[in-house]
Amino acid sequence: MTEWLNVCDIADIPQLGARVVRHGGIHVAVFRNAADEVFALEDRCPHKGGPLSQGIVHGKKVTCPLHGWNIELDSGCAVAPDEGCAREFPIKIEGSRVWLDLAAVDQAAA
Numbered sequence: 001m002t003e004w005l006n007v008c009d010i011a012d013i014p015q016l017g018a019r020v021v022r023h024g025g026i027h028v029a030v031f032r033n034a035a036d037e038v039f040a041l042e043d044r045c046p047h048k049g050g051p052l053s054q055g056i057v058h059g060k061k062v063t064c065p066l067h068g069w070n071i072e073l074d075s076g077c078a079v080a081p082d083e084g085c086a087r088e089f090p091i092k093i094e095g096s097r098v099w100l101d102l103a104a105v106d107q108a109a110a
């Protein structure tokens with residue numbers, strides 16, 4: 001089951017940055033890269049919970065602002081040799097609108 005929420009327009013997400021959506025106690029970081037691809041991860045670094053939304057996006061990765069781990073945006077997982085994954089949520093673009101699967105966020109919050 002999916003439940004798509006219209007989060008914003010892609011132009012509302014800073015390029016190479018993120019916008020945070022709060023739902024059910026979970027903070028979801030919605031990232032936009034240089035190719036205007038979007039990705040949604042829980043805004044918690046798998047290392048020590050740093051705010052990934054405040055990191056710098058490069059390619060399909062974000063660098064955590066706290067200790068510099070690189071996290072793969074499409075899986076949420078840390079680039080080796082670091083280990084661990086942030087939760088990743090389904091997201092899509094239709095036209096210029098960005099949609100997030102709220103059902104997946106609810107599931108993570110449960």
Ligand code: FES
Nearest residue numbers: 045047048050064
């Ligand atoms: S909390 Fe992200 S690298 Fe340490």
